[in-house]
Amino acid sequence: MEGREAQISSSGTKRGGWITFPFIAGAAAGFTLGGVGWLANLIVFLIQEFNVKSINAAQIYNIANGSTNLFPIIGAIVADSFLGSFAVVAISASISLLGIILITLTVILDPLRPQSCNNGSSLCTPPSNVQYAVLYAGLAMASFGLGGTRFTIATMGANQFDKPKDRKIFFNWYFFTFYFASAVSNTAIVYIEDNVSWRVGFGICAITNFIGLAFLLLGNRFYLHDKPQGSPFTSIVRVIVATIQKWKIELSSNIEDYYYKHDGITETATIPKMSFRFLNRAAFKTEGDVGSDGSIAKPWRICTIQQVEDLKTLIRIFPLWLSGIFLSTPIGVQGSLTILQALTMDRHLGPHFQIPAGSILVVCMISTSVFLAIIDHFLCPMWQKLTRRSPTFLQRIGLGHVLNILSMAISALVEAKRLKIAQAHHLQGQPGAIVPMLALWLFPQLVLVGIGEAFHLGQIALYYQEFPMALRSTSTAMIAMIIGIAYYLSTALIDLVRRVTGWLPNNINNGRLDNVYWLLVVVGVLNFGYYLVCASLYKYQNVEKEEEDSNSETNR
CATH class of the missing domain: 1.20.1250.20 (MFS general substrate transporter like domains)
Structure with a gap:
């Protein structure tokens, strides 16, 4: 191997x-x-x-x-x-x-x-x-x-x-x-x-x-x-540079005009794919690109067809990846603000035990763990029996979008109720005041976020199978990158809301956190519409092949 x-x-x-x-x-x-x-x-x-x-x-x-x-x-x-x-x-x-x-x-x-x-x-x-x-x-x-x-x-x-x-x-x-x-x-x-x-x-x-x-x-x-x-991103940059240098060259449909050999290994000779056809120029052989022994003479003027197709794969999946950022941003905002909500609510379970505010998000994790098992052992087999096909990664991710939007809406309704109780007890001007409302009211929104996360974790398997072999490690890290960027954006969004509105004072009993959640609902709906467009246009590259291989192994 x-x-x-x-x-x-x-x-x-x-x-x-x-x-x-x-x-x-x-x-x-x-x-x-x-x-x-x-x-x-x-x-x-x-x-x-x-x-x-x-x-x-x-x-x-x-x-x-x-x-x-x-x-x-x-x-x-x-x-x-x-x-x-x-x-x-x-x-x-x-x-x-x-x-x-x-x-x-x-x-x-x-x-x-x-x-x-x-x-x-x-x-x-x-x-x-x-x-x-x-x-x-x-x-x-x-x-x-x-x-x-x-x-x-x-x-x-x-x-x-x-x-x-x-x-x-x-x-x-x-x-x-x-x-x-x-x-x-x-x-x-x-x-x-x-x-x-x-x-x-x-x-x-x-x-x-x-x-x-x-x-x-x-x-x-x-x-x-x-x-x-070696760095897989070097070959990506090489494809871009080579394409720019050969921008005016007319492409050919002859296989012999393209370069397949790389590091002494000859790739399977196939006609370059027509999608993003302009990138095929990077693999088009011109005078002086290839040495007499068949090796690359000018690394920044010629690439293999496989390197070109690897870049095309990244371009195809980038719009879907982008939708994941705006899916995770509301979750980042909700997670941090839910802890602040918990600090102002009655967290007692019985007379002697109080839920730590930092533990409140465990509800989301537990629901994700439980539903990962339910999805794999019950929902997916049931779907397969009804439709004779397994649910696709894109269908699972899309359902995750819907569940997260519902979670933000429930968050807004619960916060509106919490603020109403705080106003009824005149707690707005009291720093650190506890609103007489059980923190258990926060559980439904966290359960929904957890279920949604169980569905849109399909992104990891999707990227692992769809990314080029040289970028497999990078593919799984792309999910982390989505979450990381989303947390930075959530920080920026909180700062923007603080500057433009009065919804987020340090004492949230004086604010309108419910309006922040409704804003996240709007962001989620717009992003879901964008995702549907991207998903409808996306064509799987390797997933179907992987599934065929897996089914053939099962039937042996």
């Missing part, structure tokens, strides 16, 4: 396959427990320990989330181009561990955080520049480190399998592990941070991150390692 080590190493150890799964799952669980454990409760930590204003804390939370989800694309490029997936995950996990240790030091050493004060007081001492510097350094390292592991390890795991059916099963189990570990972090670790101490909670995060790194390293002798093939 090109680009991989042999299935049997020189020591006789079998590499790849399901023997690697316990190590990869253990590593993923450890990294998720450690990373989500500090990130989930970040808003509460900033408000209570660093005296940060509520909306500012929400924005810092979104930036940290954005960094966590944006860095995977950089890690994937490094993995594809230079180091391979295993090295990137190991290095990222080490950076994450150092970042969590630095965050832990801010609660252990008194000089690294401001003096505590009553929540909502205007007399709170803000953090000093040094305290902010240490905090932000820790958050940056922990965020980037977590980002470098999250999706790169998913690609690393998928690369251990050759059969599409095995890869599909792996992705299902990987995301089940991810969401289960996230749920544990959002409940157990956050509860410890709120009710025992921040020191113990952050210390557990550091320990679980270390355990995850140990699992990763222990399984190294069993992994198949993809050898870096």
Whole structure:
């Protein structure tokens, strides 16, 4: 198998396959427990320990989330181009561990955080520049480190399998592990941070991150390692440059006029596809492009047809990828503001237990985990029996769009009810006042978001199968990039709403958060319309072939 080590190493150890799964799952669980454990409760930590204003804390939370989800694309490029997936995950996990240790030091050493004060007081001492510097350094390292592991390890795991059916099963189990570990972090670790101490909670995060790194390293002798093939983006740039240089050349329909040979390997000679036909000029041979031995003489004037088709694949899928950004932006806004809502509501379950505000989003994760299983084991088989076809990735993603729009509408209605109760009890001018309304009212909107996420996670399998082979690591990281950009956009959107309207004061009892949610409904509807246009125009490249291969394997 090109680009991989042999299935049997020189020591006789079998590499790849399901023997690697316990190590990869253990590593993923450890990294998720450690990373989500500090990130989930970040808003509460900033408000209570660093005296940060509520909306500012929400924005810092979104930036940290954005960094966590944006860095995977950089890690994937490094993995594809230079180091391979295993090295990137190991290095990222080490950076994450150092970042969590630095965050832990801010609660252990008194000089690294401001003096505590009553929540909502205007007399709170803000953090000093040094305290902010240490905090932000820790958050940056922990965020980037977590980002470098999250999706790169998913690609690393998928690369251990050759059969599409095995890869599909792996992705299902990987995301089940991810969401289960996230749920544990959002409940157990956050509860410890709120009710025992921040020191113990952050210390557990550091320990679980270390355990995850140990699992990763222990399984190294069993992994198949993809050898870096050089930056896949270099060939994309070459195609663009070569096309520009040959812009005035008339194209031919003769196969012999195009270049197929690359690194001593001759690709299957087929007529270049007519879609985005102008890019075929990059593979059109002109005088001096190819040497006498058939090798490339001018790398920036000639490319192979396969390299041209790889760029075409990216162009085709880009509009769908763009729709994912505006799908995730409302979710980013909703997530941070829901925590602020929870802080102002009655979170008691019985007389002795109170739900930590940072744990409220676990409802979304649990519903995603449950519905991933329901979709695969019940809904998809039922759909297949009724229609004799499996639901397509695009159909699943589209349903996710609809569910997210409904969730934002429910969020607006619940917030309107919360504000009405706050006004009835004259709580608008009281910082930190608790509205006599159960936080359980927030659960339906989070359940719907979780179900929607279970459906639109089909993007990951879609990109993995549709992207060119050289960009497989990048393909899964593209989902993280969508989420990362969306979190940055959600931060910008919150800032814009604060500047233009009076809907988001630091005391949300004085604002109109319900109007923010209705704004997100409008954004979601417009984006869904755009998605429908993109989906109707998109033609699958590899998915149908993968499904045929999988069906043929099943029938054997």
